[in-house]
Amino acid sequence: MSKPPLLARDFYQRTTEEVARDLLGKLVSSDHPDGTVVIRLTEVEAYLGVDDPACHTFGGRRTRRTETMWGEAGRAYVYLVYGLHHCLNVVTVGPGRPEAVLVRGGVVVDGIELARARRGSVGEGSLTDGPGKLCQTLAVTTADDGIDLCFPGSSLRLLDDGFRFADDRVRRLPRVGVDYAGEAASWPLRLVTDSKV
DNA sequence: TCTAGGATCGGCT
DNA sequence: GCCGATCCTAGAT
Numbered sequence: 001m002s003k004p005p006l007l008a009r010d011f012y013q014r015t016t017e018e019v020a021r022d023l024l025g026k027l028v029s030s031d032h033p034d035g036t037v038v039i040r041l042t043e044v045e046a047y048l049g050v051d052d053p054a055c056h057t058f059g060g061r062r063t064r065r066t067e068t069m070w071g072e073a074g075r076a077y078v079y080l081v082y083g084l085h086h087c088l089n090v091v092t093v094g095p096g097r098p099e100a101v102l103v104r105g106g107v108v109v110d111g112i113e114l115a116r117a118r119r120g121s122v123g124e125g126s127l128t129d130g131p132g133k134l135c136q137t138l139a140v141t142t143a144d145d146g147i148d149l150c151f152p153g154s155s156l157r158l159l160d161d162g163f164r165f166a167d168d169r170v171r172r173l174p175r176v177g178v179d180y181a182g183e184a185a186s187w188p189l190r191l192v193t194d195s196k197v
Numbered sequence: 198t199c200t201a202g203g204a205t206c207g208g209c210t
Numbered sequence: 211g212c213c214g215a216t217c218c219t220a221g222a223t
């Protein structure tokens with residue numbers, strides 16, 4: 001496939017909800033010694049920082065884990081949930097505004113053989129239909145926390161090949177797995193598209 | 198130090 | 211549809 005341009009820093013330096021919407025349809029490219037896997041994003045969730053009870057930085061929490069979210073936009077925030085699954089996020093806005101977009105799902109558009117090998121014998125549809133699975137497919141771990149997604153030499157990058165989902169293909173739903181966040185659990189910050197690309 | 202709980206997944210009923 | 215795995219993180223002591 002041809003080589004689509006990198007998303008520039010200013011793409012991420014907007015409101016988190018704008019970035020989340022525009023991330024749908026963009027490409028995530030992951031380079032490792034065993035090869036490259038590229039996916040097109042079809043599902044994301046916005047996390048709105050210190051005023052969002054579902055966000056790791058709610059109330060201004062700043063710890064070693066969340067340090068990346070407090071920094072520059074356009075970097076990867078990777079953490080471990082339930083002790084065994086990784087989650088990939090994209091830091092938005094800018095320094096001092098610890099907000100991010102959680103990457104929940106996509107479809108593999110390049111490196112399908114490697115993706116299958118990493119995920120074991122599972123059906124095509126279940127390759128990347130969840131944050132933990134997606135990280136396994138892209139071989140993303142906490143070692144990738146803080147990576148600059150705008151830097152051409154990074155092993156993890158976000159690309160724009162010009163594709164965009166039409167507004168009528170984007171659905172806004174409540175976020176998943178954040179019941180503990182009270183009313184915020186029902187905020188429609190989960191953006192889903194149908195995965196037929 | 199110690200304790201409680203989690204931005205999930207896959208297997209089982 | 212329900213439930214357990216599994217261990218890191220954060221906050222309390």
